[in-house]
Amino acid sequence: MIGFGLRLAVAGGREALTRLAIIAAAVAVGSGLLLTTLAGVNAVNTQLTRYASMYPSASAGGGDVDPLWWSTREDYFHGKQIIRIDVAATGPDAPTPVGIPTTPGPGEYYASPSMQKLLATHPADQLGDRYPGRDLGTIGPAGLASPGSLLVVMGGTPDAVAKLPLAKRVTSVGDAPALPETTVNLILGVVAGGLLFPVLIFIGTATRLSAARREQRFAAMRLVGATPKQISVVAAVEAATAAVAGTAVGFLLFAAFRGSLAGIPFTGMPFFPSDMSLGVLDVFLVALGVPAGAAVAAQVSLRRVRISPLGVTRRVxxxxxxxxxxxxxxxxxxxxxxxxxxxxxxxxxxxxxxxxxxxxxxxxxxxxxxxxxxxxxxxxxxxxxxxxxxxxxxxxxxxxxxxxxxxxxxxxxxxxxxxxxxxxxxxxxxxxxAPIGSTEAGTVSMYFGEKSPSAPDTLLADLRAATGVRHATAVVENPDMMSASEPGLIACTDLPSAYGRCVDGADVAEVATGLVPFRESASSTRVWPAASVPLGDLQRLPVMSIVVGTDGSAAAVERTRTVLETTFPAFRVAPNVPGDFESEFANTLRGxxxxxxxxxxxxxxxxxxxxxxxxxxxxxxxxxxxxxxxxxxxxxxxxxxxxxxxxxxxxxxxxxxxxxxxxxxxxxxxxxxxxxxxxxxxxxxxxxxxxxxxxxxxxxxxxxxxxxxxxxxxxxxxx
Known part of the structure; x- marks a missing residue:
């Protein structure tokens, strides 16, 4: 019956060939989409594995391997995230970061290709001064999460790197488990369902093409002695023949468009073409599962024939x-x-x-x-x-x-x-x-956290003298933080008018850390509450943050960022503009x-x-x-x-x-x-x-x- 089904499928005239071509086209699209989804899930996991290598786990000590001091921090430039890794080898057997041939020494660094391009095309006072030293070369794809990753691996001395925030001693790199990304995989799965469902409808509809004539033909076969099982085999062979051809075309479509698909930033970052790979199980799943599914759809679509030889005429x-x-x-x-x-x-x-x-x-x-x-x-x-x-x-x-x-x-x-x-x-x-042209889009703030470092007395004056800077001020820590409405304090005479004013009669105001409350916009009409701390006590309180207002131009913002980072090289939280993190998150959502x-x-x-x-x-x-x-x-x-x-x-x-x-x-x-x-x-x-x-x-x-x-x-x- 299999041979007979093949003859009916390919030798049934123009109508049969048209039906085969339509079913094959439907299966080609469906299998191509299924392959893309499976490859996308594999690409997400591969990308996250490489991303995890930038955040290795600290070692417990001991062993024959010299530890490597490691500190990973984030920076921003024009709203794009830069990952900075400071490393220092404690001996000749220390591990080497993934993607580079040797561990850089003090005054040396490696940069990703995209980062090197930024460094070469922008003035040093906006970006290059943050990463002083000699460029040793580029970081290879094995050390990058994405082709467009902005990554710098800076060398330093063990004593200096050990004092940096988030510093850890590691004895192995590149073997950290990938961070689970159930959200992206869930989205890919839901989208795959949204895509494959119409594909299955397409296959079923194509299978029903000229269903009445085919049902009559199969019913005639039943009348001359064919069993329901034999009829099912003939229908399944016809659908499977087209499905096998369509599946082969689907593999060709996937191979042809894999590079273009890798450039779609599903996770906010594009993939390397090699990331869009298929495992052996994936190949077998599509190569065997899709034709089998088409065969089942064919049998279901012609189920009325199996009722009885006269089932076609019994339509109500x-x-x-x-x-x-x-x-x-x-x-x-x-x-x-x-x-x-x-x-x-x-x-x-x-x-x-x-x-x-x-x-x-x-x-x-x-x-x-x-x-x-x-x-x-x-x-x-x-x-x-x-x-x-x-x-x-x-x-x-x-x-x-x-x-x-x-x-x-x-x-x-x-x-x-x-x-x-x-x-x-x-x-x-x-x-x-932050919206372009808004006050917060031109505000650069640096938050110090619990430990406030010492700053040069001329820092604020130097910042105010820079091109594009309108004002610079320091926010000190509020000692009554538990009962106060805001965590910071500022003298009313130092409060820039763009961020509001003090309540009438107050000398000191309680303000937000960056003068812009979380998830709110800056406002010149805001009235900050009065603080109970006397004006004379402000000098003795630790500085919580430095807030710099610029004209909003990219050059002024990045120049201010560079000054703050070079003044405080051991920063835990890089100087940021409201919306830096949100901008990166928004890029992911746009993907x-x-x-x-x-x-x-x-x-x-x-x-x-x-x-x-x-x-x-x-x-x-x-x-x-x-x-x-x-x-x-x-x-x-x-x-x-x-x-x-x-x-x-x-x-x-x-x-x-x-x-x-x-x-x-x-x-x-x-x-x-x-x-x-x-x-x-x-x-x-x-x-x-x-x-x-x-x-x-x-x-x-x-x-x-x-x-x-x-x-x-x-x-x-x-x-």
């Missing part, structure tokens, strides 16, 4: 879907509403609430889709003013499951991407970098947003193909009824409107419901998790959705010319 109108299909959808929304009042403290507990809620909504949308299609069809029929609208509405209401089946993938994909884009847009807006946009575009394209295949299959199966309508006087344009409305109306209705539910779920998640109010996505998101839907409609329109050619008078004859 399926029962109408009931409103009970809305229950899972409402339960999912209810879970997210419940999370507004109860949010577990642990990440595991939060996942146990939010993830089931989102999955319930996704499952509920798919289950409720036929009911929504039926309701929309009945409304359309009630207000139909033309024959085409009435025919299309009656057909959709007669079998809403079939009408919804081809566009169910787009519903899930739009929901997933709407949740992702809505959440990411809001977080970036709330926690992104996920790019992934969401890819999901939208790909899902809409697959949905359009599924609709096209569904339309072609429906036209083929209804050639005789449409021919009879033409003979009875119905113009071809009326029949075209019928076919267009049957496909376009459910798709547009489902798109609106999916986007609305996605934004609602995003709002509930943000309110429960972060107390944020949803900020609607920008025009780009809606533009992508509209362009994609228009492309789907165009694909549907391209199939309509077939209607006239296949519904001639000769087709109306009784078969």
């Amino acid at each position: 109108t399926p029962g109408a879907p009931s409103a009970y299909r809305l229950i899972p959808l409402l339960l999912g929304v209810g879970v997210l509403v419940f999370a507004l009042g109860y949010r577990p403290e642990t990440s595991g507990g939060q996942t146990a609430i939010f993830l089931p809620g989102l999955l319930l909504i996704m499952a509920g949308l798919v289950l409720a889709g036929p009911w929504l299609t039926m309701v929309g069809a009945r409304v359309m029929a009630r207000y139909a003013g033309r024959p085409a609208t009435l025919i299309a509405a009656r057909r959709l209401a007669d079998n809403p499951k079939a009408g919804f089946r081809a566009i169910s993938g787009i519903m899930l994909a739009l929901f997933v991407t709407s949740v992702a884009v809505g959440t990411i847009t809001t977080i970036v807006a709330e926690r992104g970098p 996920w947003e790019q992934l969401a946009n890819v999901t939208i575009i790909t899902s809409l394209a697959l949905a359009g193909c599924s609709l096209a295949v569904s339309v072609i299959g429906g036209l083929t199966e209804r050639r005789r009824p449409f021919s009879l309508l033409r003979l009875s006087g119905a113009p071809v344009r009326v029949l075209r409107r019928v076919v267009a409305l049957e496909s376009a109306v459910p798709m547009l209705a489902v798109a609106g419901v999916a986007v609305g539910m996605g934004l609602l779920a995003a709002h509930l998640f943000l309110r429960a998790q972060m107390a944020y109010t949803l900020i609607a996505p920008g025009p780009g998101f809606y533009g992508i959705v509209l362009v994609g839907l228009a492309a789907c409609l165009g694909i549907i329109a391209s199939t309509l010319p077939l209607l006239e050619s296949i519904t001639g008078p000769e087709t109306a004859r009784s078969e």
Whole structure:
């Protein structure tokens, strides 16, 4: 039967070859996406393993290996993070950092290629003076988390490095376990589900192409003695043949686009092309699993043949879907509403609430889709003013499951991407970098923590004299921190007007550490409360931070940063601008947003193909009824409107419901998790959705010319 199935698959005429090509194309896209997802997970883990090598674990001492003093700190330049590693070997057997040939000595350093480019293209007083010494060369890919990583490995003496913050003695490097990144893997998994679901719909729709004729052929085989098992083998062989060819093309597509895919910053940083690798298990999973899945889809799509040899002729109108299909959808929304009042403290507990809620909504949308299609069809029929609208509405209401089946993938994909884009847009807006031109965007502050180092008496004067600096002041520690409203103190005469003023009659004010409260904006109208500490006691209190206000230019900000770092080389927290960390976090989120946009575009394209295949299959199966309508006087344009409305109306209705539910779920998640109010996505998101839907409609329109050619008078004859 396998050989017979192969002959039917490849020697069944133009219709069979067309069906094989469509199934192969669907499988090629699906397998390529699956390979990309698996390679993306491997790339994330590989990247995190290299990132972990920058933070080795301290050794307990002993052994024959000379320890290496190690201190890792973070710096920033133009909003980009720089990782600085200070090392000092205590003997000839000390380990060497990953990616460089030797450990640098005092006055020497290695830099990543991107860092060397920055050092060469910017004035030394803005960046180079922070890393004095002789450049020994570049750090290799093995020591970099990403091709664009900004990394410097500075050499020093053991005594000097031992006094740096976070200094540790290590006897091995490069073997630290990778930090778990369940969030990124979870996002990749959810996006993969959002992509693969429409692919499976596409495969199932392509398999159903000309299903009526194939069912009749298989039924005839049953009547001449073929068993249900033999029929299943023939159907499975036909689908598996196309699936094997499509899977091979999917591997070729992945190999061709692997380099481009590696450049997408899913984690905020692009990957090396070699990171997008596949393991042996991954290859076998796709090479064997995808054809097997296609074979199962083929058997399920032709299940009516296995009822009886006459099962094809025993067709009745399926029962109408009931409103009970809305229950899972409402339960999912209810879970997210419940999370507004109860949010577990642990990440595991939060996942146990939010993830089931989102999955319930996704499952509920798919289950409720036929009911929504039926309701929309009945409304359309009630207000139909033309024959085409009435025919299309009656057909959709007669079998809403079939009408919804081809566009169910787009519903899930739009929901997933709407949740992702809505959440990411809001977080970036709330926690992104300081707005350009704002006071805080030009504020550079250095926080000293518990141990305040001694500073030159001329430091503030030197800072004020620098080009682009408007003011520089010191904030001292508030001794009444437990009862005070703010942790710092400043003399009212030293408080810059851009950050507010003291309450009337006060000499000393309680202020925020950087004069800009956390997650707030600087304001000249802010009124700081009076402090109980006398003005004369300020000189005896330790300095908590130094705050420098600049004109906001990149040159002034980086020049100020360089002065502070060279004055305090043993900094624990580098001089920063409000939003430095948030800017890095926002870059990561934008990488996920790019992934969401890819999901939208790909899902809409697959949905359009599924609709096209569904339309072609429906036209083929209804050639005789449409021919009879033409003979009875119905113009071809009326029949075209019928076919267009049957496909376009459910798709547009489902798109609106999916986007609305996605934004609602995003709002509930943000309110429960972060107390944020949803900020609607920008025009780009809606533009992508509209362009994609228009492309789907165009694909549907391209199939309509077939209607006239296949519904001639000769087709109306009784078969």
